[in-house]
Amino acid sequence: MSVFAYPSETIREAEKPLLEAGIPLMARAARALANRAAAMVKSDHGQVTGTRICVLAGPGNNAGDALFAAATLGRRGAAVTVITLFDRTHEDGLAAARAAGAQIVTFTTALADGARADALSELSRSDLVLDGILGTGGRRGLPDHIASLIADWAPHRTGRLIAVDVPSDLDPNNTGAEKRLHADLTVTFGGLKTELIDPRVDEFIGTIDVVDIGLGVDPGQATAELLDSDDLVTGFPRPDETGHKYSRGVTGVLAGSEEYPGAGVLTTTSAVNTGAGMVRYLGSPLVAEFVLGLHPEVVSASGRIDAVVLGPGDPEPEFVHSLAEALTGNRTPVVVDAGGLDMIARTESMAGTWLADRPLIITPHAAELARLLSRLLGEIITAGRIGANPIRWALRAAELTGAIVLLKGHHTVIAAPDGHVVLPAPGPGSLATAGSGDVLAGILGTLAATTAAHVRYDSDDRTHPPREWARLAGLGVLLHNEAGRRAVTASGFADALAEVVSELIHGVD
Template sequence: MSVFAYPSETIREAEKPLFEAGIPLMARAARALANSAAAILKSDHGQVSGTRVCVLAGPGNNAGDALFAAATLGRRGAAVTVITLFDRTHDEGLAAARSAGAQVVTFTTAQAESARADALSELSRADLVLDGILGTGGRRGLPEHISTLIADWAPHRTGRLIAVDVPSDLDPNHAGAGKRLHADRTVTFGGLKTELIDPRVDEFIGTIDVIDIGLGLDPGLATAELLDSDDLVTGFPRPDETAHKYSRGVTGVLAGSEEYPGAGVLTTTSAVNTGAGMVRYLGSPLVAEFVLGLHPEVVSASGRIDAVVFGPGDPEPEFVQGVADALTGNHTPIVVDAGGLDMIARAESMAGTWLADRPLIITPHAAELARLLSRLLGEIITANRIGANPIRWAQRAAELTGAIVLLKGHHTVIAAPDGHVVLPEPGPGSLATAGSGDVLAGILGTLAAITAAHGRYDSDDRTRPPREWARLAGLGVLLHNEAGRRAVTASGFADALAEVVSELIHGVD
């Protein structure tokens, strides 16, 4: 199910009144950390007793979490060593670890070389290491004696590493990965931190366990939402027994051209198979013949539309103008993909265009977004720059265009104009094939049409906030992912949608 990510400052502010009220937050965190550590030790070694655990202890509260957890592991029979790396650490936690039998190695810049050798020896033979060096409030960059120790330990590391709350020195812009800790698991407390969702830090965090310690965070304060396949099962819009074709949404498809007819077929097929009440094809008569030959239920006559998919296959200008005229003055949602993005880039602003004042989802890959931003910003933005920081650039594009920006890639990033981000779980590698984006566009168009139609027939005429549209786009990506697990070509994905959607609506026998 979905998980919300919050700025570290938001989580710290939520902790303050509970600390002041005497709520034992550290005890809760340490108990959960000890349980997670014990599970790893049991998985790797069959038991906790007899294993070796090492704590890298810094000066803050995350060191306290690690030390108290290590004390629990020590009482369960683990041999614990604490390596203190600064002139101070969490005194109560250190005392608890000592009372449970922990040995202490003091290794600071003032210590002799023998202490460094002892620290390296303990790390190299540890079955599990707890990284409690620096937390979210720590400054970027580890002191030289620590980074050198980490680099020397890396070739000899045989055990697992758990990062406590966040991996120390978690800076996506910092080079020197060899002198940084690479966690197998990050156990974070209170809520998922925004720092942990950046795709650039994946190699440092491992799997993430989010431990609820009773903060009661408001999802409205979240900066991001992570979606998985369970969200698709619960969030897919299913028709009820009173549904009819118009209440299920009418998807307009302006895709394909005489030069690229296949894009029109793929986009329309995916719109049909995603469960639209009706699909209208709005483009070239030549492409319409291909579409109707495969899907006789598609309508090519003009009429009511709840959402439009525009752009795949570079539709001819006369059909673009026809759709623009039909949509002027209303608020019909639009999904813009591929060649349609150039129309946005050529507009000096969104105001005054037929794309303005409506829900708008754009679906570029990195190169397409680079071209769009280069025109909007008046400077050269490259695909490499986009790939180096996809969240930031998707947010920038959403801010500039007022659109929901779905930046396609292995880690698809969806940004709303207010900066909120939706991150669907990655899909299979089979999706990286020609025409896959056309299929996704058709999915998004139909989900938008269903949503718009539901609003009308449920007497819900409120304006849906951009975050809801961003989440809807995330569900579309998850549906695309599931189709990608059942086929290896774009036409196969479009066909597989019928089976996936049937299972979502009717269930699996």
Template sequence: MSVFAYPSEIIREAEVPLLEAGVPLMARAARALANISIDTLTARFGRVTGARVCVLAGPGNNAGDALFAASTLGRRGAAVTVITLFDRTHDEGLTAARRAGAQVIAFTTAEADATDAFRELSRADLVLDGILGTGGRRGLPEHIADLVADWAPHRTGSLIAVDVPSDLSPDSDGAEARLHADRTVTFGGLKEELVDPRVHEFTGSIDVIDIGLGLDTEQAVAELLDADDLSRDFPRPQAGGHKYSRGVVGVLAGSEDYPGAGVLTTTSAVSTGAGMVRYLGSPLVAEYVIGVHPEVVSASGRVNAFVFGPGDPEPEFVQSATDALSDSHIPVIIDAGGLEMVGRAEAMVGTWMAERPIIITPHAGELARLLSRLLGEIITAGRIGQDPAGWARQAADLTGTIVLLKGHHTVIAAPDGLVVLPEPGPASLATAGSGDVLAGILGTLAAIASARHRYDGDDQPVPSREWARLAGLGVLVHNAAGGRAVTASGFADALTEVVEELIHGAS
């Protein structure tokens, strides 16, 4: 189900009035952490009694969470060792751990002997990482980093990060010698730094523990979507509807050089459940399209959303289509060759790009070229890959569009700063024509949303984050098709089955 992520400072601010009112937030967090630790030990070793648990204790509240949880494990019969890594730690938590029988090892400077700490880590069945929390700086002090690097090749037990992994950084340098959690247990709300696609190898699976903060989703900076969101929110036909209320998609895709793009884009638009698809490109491509889908209309007329760019349509058709768009405010999906128009002054003739939702769908190389043009400096695909969410946000801000940055971890950024992160799809999606299929899916979903908005008589503009979320659902549809085929034409065909199951339910 949909999960929102927040800046750490928003979560900390939400804690303050509750703490001042005496709400036992740490007790709630520690209890949940203890229960997850018990489940981890039981699943892996079949017991808690006799299991070896090691706490890496820093100076902050996440160390307190870990220490109180460890005291519970100690009372359940685990052999607990606490390694204090700074000259201070959470006093009440340490006292509770001692009372439950924990052994305490001080390893607080580079001059200290690491032998005992290394031994306890190496034979631990479970390690709780409570070194640094959300208030800590990136990078571990040298004595801790050296201990972790020495221990990492010898680790045999499970590692649970408390709130956030202490050595969390998207920088891959020396990754093998850093802390790689099997599981991260975070409290109050999902932290923004945990959803960066580059840090998954350090976080493992993530458990978000509700401790009663009551966070406002309007303050979220990211939304994660999965298959459950798709099953719940896919737009199904409404009783009493008709082909126009279901949404009409205009498609300008394919050219005499690349006719297949036109076929793939229209096939996916048809298969995703559009009320009607209009093909508005080359007559030659139209023959191919109608030969496969006789229900596609090749005459101009009303549309609720427009897709153009896949397969580099000829300029005369692009000009005709953009001229027609100047009289409407319908959403537009721009892919492939169409991206060259984004941000160019000449593309604004007739102001067709103004005052309408626009979703652009670049891969890293295309986004690099777009940003290089807009920023006046060389941006490479490699730089995009180092921070996909950051670059997608910047592109959304510069262009005023929803930016769907394609990749294994697709990132969708809205101009207001929200990032939507659909769960990754199968590797089979990385093939020629796959983006054409996605463009058709997005066109249909946008047309359905636009038609419903129109027929509901709602004059208020749809917020950009809602369009970004709709794009995320489109990615999930694409993922589902990718799980049933290995070629783009196979994905387009598989959509019929995927959408039938979403609308009618799997048999």
């Protein structure tokens, strides 16, 4: 189910009144950390007793969480060693670890040379290491004596590592992965931190376990939402028993051309199989023949539409102009993919164009977004720069265009103009094939049409905030992922959608 991510400052602000009221937040965090650590060593070694636990202790509260957790593990029979890395650490936590029998190795800057052998020996023979070095305020590089210790330990590491709250040195711009800690598990407290959702730091985080310590953070303060397949099951729009074809949404498809007719077929098939009440094909008569030959339920005559898919297969300009005339003056949602992105790139803002003042979803891959941003910003933006920081560039594009930007890739990033980000779970590698984006566009168009039709018939509220459209796009990606798990070609994905959507609507026997 959905997990919301918050800036670290938001989590700290939520902690303050509870700490002032004497709520033992550190005790809650340390207890949860000890339980996760015990589960890990039991999984690996069958029991806690006799295992070796090492704490890398920094100067702050992360060290306190780790030290109190290590004290608990020591009382359960683990052999605990604490390596202190600064001139100070969490005093109460260190006292608790000592009382539970922990051995202390002091590895500060002044004493590093003399203690290096002992520190390396303890790390190398540990079954589990707890990274309590730095928290959310200390991600700008580890001191040299710590970085060199980690680099020396890395070739000899045999045990596992849990990062406490966030991995130390999580700055995504830092280089030298051999001098950084690679966690198997990150146990974070109070809420998911936005630092942990950046795709650039995946290799340092491992699995993320969010522990509720009672902060009660308002999801409205979140800057990102992570979606998984459970969200698709609960959030997919199902037809109402009393509904009709128009209340289910009419999807308009302007995709394909005489040069690329297949894109029109894929996009339309996808729209039909996603469950639209009706699909209108709005493009080339030649492509319409192919479409109607496969899907006689598709309508090629003009009429009501609740959302439009535009762009796959470079539709001819005359059909784009006709669509623009038909949509001028209304707020019909539009999904723009592939060649359709060029019409956005030709203007520095959406103001004054027929695409303005309506829900707009654009679906570039990194190279397409690079071309778009290069035109909008007047400088060279490369696909490599976008791949190195996809969240940043997706947000920048959303700000510039006013659109929901769905940046396609293994880690798809969906950015809204208000700064909100939606991150759907990654799909299978089979989705990386020609025509896959056309299928996704048809899915998004139908979900947008269904949402718009619902507003038309069932709601007094005619608007949806940008983050709701971003979430809808995230559900579309999850649906695309499920189709990708059942086929290996784009036409296979489009066909598989019928089975996936049937299961979502009717359930699985």
